[in-house]
Amino acid sequence: MIYLDHHAAAPTPEPVRQAMHEAAAAAWANPSSTHAAGRAARQLLETARKDVATSIGAEAADVVLTAGGTEACNLGLRGLARGRSRVVTSQVEHPAVAESVRRLGAEGREVISLRVAGGRPPSGDELAVHLGPNTLVAIQWVNHETGTVFPIHEYAEACREREALLFVDATQALGKVPVDVGALRADAVAIAAVKIGGPAGAGACWVRRGLTLEPVLEGGSQERGRRPGTPDTLSMVGFGAACRLTVRRLAQQAQIARLRDSLENELLQRGAVPNGVAPRTGTVSNLSFRSWKGPLLAAALDLEGICLSTGAACSSGLEEPSAVIGAMYPDEQWRAGSAGRISLGMETTEQDIEAASQAFQRVLAREGDQNLKQISSLGNKT
Amino acid sequence: MSYVKRGLVAMSGGVDSSVAAALLHEAGHDLIGVTLHLWDADGEQQVGRCCAPEDRDDARRTCEHLGIPHYVLDEREAFRQHVVDPFIAEYQAGRTPIPCVSCNRTVKLTYLAEVARRFDATHIATGHYARLERAANGHLRLLRGRDDDKDQSYFLFGLPQSTLHTLLFPLGDLVKSEVREAGRRLGVPNADKPESQELCFVPDGRIGDFINRQGSPTASGAIVDRDGTVLGRHQGVTNFTRGQRRGLGLGGGATRYVLRIVPDTADVIVGEESQLYGQRLFATDAHWVAGRPADAFHGEVRIRYRHRGALGNVTPKGDGFEVRFDEPQRAITPGQAAVVYRADEVIGGGFIA
Numbered sequence: 001m002i003y004l005d006h007h008a009a010a011p012t013p014e015p016v017r018q019a020m021h022e023a024a025a026a027a028w029a030n031p032s033s034t035h036a037a038g039r040a041a042r043q044l045l046e047t048a049r050k051d052v053a054t055s056i057g058a059e060a061a062d063v064v065l066t067a068g069g070t071e072a073c074n075l076g077l078r079g080l081a082r083g084r085s086r087v088v089t090s091q092v093e094h095p096a097v098a099e100s101v102r103r104l105g106a107e108g109r110e111v112i113s114l115r116v117a118g119g120r121p122p123s124g125d126e127l128a129v130h131l132g133p134n135t136l137v138a139i140q141w142v143n144h145e146t147g148t149v150f151p152i153h154e155y156a157e158a159c160r161e162r163e164a165l166l167f168v169d170a171t172q173a174l175g176k177v178p179v180d181v182g183a184l185r186a187d188a189v190a191i192a193a194v195k196i197g198g199p200a201g202a203g204a205c206w207v208r209r210g211l212t213l214e215p216v217l218e219g220g221s222q223e224r225g226r227r228p229g230t231p232d233t234l235s236m237v238g239f240g241a242a243c244r245l246t247v248r249r250l251a252q253q254a255q256i257a258r259l260r261d262s263l264e265n266e267l268l269q270r271g272a273v274p275n276g277v278a279p280r281t282g283t284v285s286n287l288s289f290r291s292w293k294g295p296l297l298a299a300a301l302d303l304e305g306i307c308l309s310t311g312a313a314c315s316s317g318l319e320e321p322s323a324v325i326g327a328m329y330p331d332e333q334w335r336a337g338s339a340g341r342i343s344l345g346m347e348t349t350e351q352d353i354e355a356a357s358q359a360f361q362r363v364l365a366r367e368g369d370q371n372l373k374q375i376s377s378l379g380n381k382t
Numbered sequence: 383m384s385y386v387k388r389g390l391v392a393m394s395g396g397v398d399s400s401v402a403a404a405l406l407h408e409a410g411h412d413l414i415g416v417t418l419h420l421w422d423a424d425g426e427q428q429v430g431r432c433c434a435p436e437d438r439d440d441a442r443r444t445c446e447h448l449g450i451p452h453y454v455l456d457e458r459e460a461f462r463q464h465v466v467d468p469f470i471a472e473y474q475a476g477r478t479p480i481p482c483v484s485c486n487r488t489v490k491l492t493y494l495a496e497v498a499r500r501f502d503a504t505h506i507a508t509g510h511y512a513r514l515e516r517a518a519n520g521h522l523r524l525l526r527g528r529d530d531d532k533d534q535s536y537f538l539f540g541l542p543q544s545t546l547h548t549l550l551f552p553l554g555d556l557v558k559s560e561v562r563e564a565g566r567r568l569g570v571p572n573a574d575k576p577e578s579q580e581l582c583f584v585p586d587g588r589i590g591d592f593i594n595r596q597g598s599p600t601a602s603g604a605i606v607d608r609d610g611t612v613l614g615r616h617q618g619v620t621n622f623t624r625g626q627r628r629g630l631g632l633g634g635g636a637t638r639y640v641l642r643i644v645p646d647t648a649d650v651i652v653g654e655e656s657q658l659y660g661q662r663l664f665a666t667d668a669h670w671v672a673g674r675p676a677d678a679f680h681g682e683v684r685i686r687y688r689h690r691g692a693l694g695n696v697t698p699k700g701d702g703f704e705v706r707f708d709e710p711q712r713a714i715t716p717g718q719a720a721v722v723y724r725a726d727e728v729i730g731g732g733f734i735a
Binding site: 292293295296299300302303319320362363366367 | 388414451453454455456497499500501502
């Protein structure tokens with residue numbers, strides 16, 4: 001099996017497995033308990049928090065641990081929304097952000113959703129015209145499907161000048177671009193363990209000191225009243241261990257990009273159409289294949305031992321055309337239904353890419369049947 | 383690089399397709415489970431609604447049990463375009479369509495044939511109760527399933543030879559009780575699941591309501607007798623089919639039956655049961671499984687799925703055929719399929735004009 005779906009979940013590195021294995025004997029206790037068992041868990045939890053904080057240049061006290069990236073995004077943006085009558089976002093956000101913004105809109109706030117036409121994110125100036133002291137910006141740093149890197153530092157500057165609050169979804173940024181909340185000057189930043197080789201049940205929301213983050217869950221006063229519920233210490237240990245590897249992950253980016261480019265160039269020569277434009281991370285290639293529906297291509301490659309995705313899987317096992325690619329290319333809707341996302345990580349080898357290339361060759365050779373032109377749903381009429 | 387030849391198995395989540403998969407798996411086939419998502423049920427709550435998440439889960443569980451891959455592929459657009467929209471249009475034109483024929487021919491099996499090609503699979507298995515047999519000339523003969531009660535050959539007459547050559551019907555030689563028994567023996571998770579007798583996308587059988595929900599209401603009209611006397615009103619021709627007795631709302635008196643629907647005026651013409659009988663039909667858009675017969679012949683014709691079949695002379699004419707039955711038949715209904723058999727073999731079929 002060759003795993004090329006690192007943007008969905010990164011494999012668990014050995015040091016992370018090891019750390020969780022060692023912590024399991026003590027992590028079960030409730031870290032809020034003051035007795036010895038509780039203190040042991042508390043120590044594991046706080047060490048993990050420190051590791052998470054360090055990986056994004058933050059103080060541990062400003063990091064709220066959550067049960068995954070979606071909760072971190074919900075918390076970061078809903079938690080800052082009080083008193084803000086306008087929310088500015090982009091059209092290509094992950095559902096963890098997009099759905100929360102939609103709900104803020106339904107509750108009566110004005111929502112401005114900026115276009116990312118042709119895969120080009122809005123500039124700082126394009127964002128700035130919508131900002132004021134009544135505004136919350138909720139926007140991603142790196143796009144989950146195309147790897148497009150948004151000019152987040154420009155956004156932060158524009159927000160500061162106009163007294164807008166900035167929530168950054170950095171779930172796909174961590175480990176791919178240097179994340180330093182001290183230099184960024186955003187107001188809240190969400191990250192997720194699953195994207196860097198940690199457990200899917202761990203995430204974090206950093207919040208600028210002095211800001212009030214309203215909890216989105218109701219319950220106890222854990223996490224300084226910002227996130228109720230007994231923390232999942234074992235998952236946080238895994239998260240912390242994964243965060244300790246981000247330096248190594250970042251150092252691998254050039255090598256990952258080189259492998260990505262070699263596979264992508266070959267597929268472009270075979271007629272694939274690239275989605276999203278530079279600047280983007282080196283970890284992902286998003287391509288549309290005219291004669292294929294994305295899910296059919298992903299399944300055919302899966303049968304050849306290659307794991308990739310269309311970028312829009314949901315729990316029902318039914319995949320809709322990619323909303324991200326649809327928003328980037330509104331005049332070429334076929335792209336959204338025919339997109340495949342190949343995403344690499346630090347475990348990806350040259351041999352993996354060679355094998356993937358051969359699998360693509362075998363599968364794409366099956367596309368030429370005239371029969372399919374009679375069935376509109378199979379591919380795209382050209 | 384070499385690998386074992388693959389087969390694709392169409393998994394609805396029901397017992398039949400699950401057992402079909404399990405039997406082939408037991409026989410050593412290298413299988414891929416595919417569930418087509420064809421329709422999002424709306425307004426229906428009961429189990430058995432089409433393509434429900436629980437059916438996908440059942441298909442997935444069976445595949446997990448067998449240790450084979452399983453994929454759900456979205457064909458809602460094709461299903462609406464090729465099956466549901468024509469179905470509604472037929473009802474509005476006063477006919478009683480049989481969507482399973484066009485679904486098998488135009489969506490399900492044609493699409494699966496292409497999916498099989500994309501997956502480098504050589505054959506497609508389904509849970510249909512029908513059999514295939516190779517004739518001396520290489521053609522495949524389509525035969526009734528062994529289980530008289532479950533036989534589905536009626537729905538398959540439209541398949542071209544090229545499709546038949548890729549198909550496997552593992553249940554063709556079994557009766558339903560044997561299928562359930564095989565399911566239990568092989569540990570199929572849903573072996574005792576109840577089955578639906580209705581159209582997959584209208585599980586409650588209320589077709590008029592379904593068509594209204596689809597935003598295609600039909601004009602109300604008059605219920606009249608053969609002399610043109612208005613006996614009552616009705617809420618739309620889509621609520622009626624030839625031979626229907628219930629739901630006319632005419633109160634007491636003699637029992638009346640729907641004889642005919644006039645789409646232009648939305649009149650539903652009713653009369654005595656004896657007036658429902660006819661001895662002749664013409665079918666259009668015929669498909670002959672192993673080629674068009676040159677001459678007229680005597681065969682058995684089924685005029686609806688639950689019809690036992692009646693003998694008559696079948697004469698191919700143009701792209702259709704005429705049937706003159708030996709005995710009058712009750713409620714020969716426009717839109718339904720007339721399928722011609724010789725003994726167990728499906729010779730061909732068409733749609734009653």
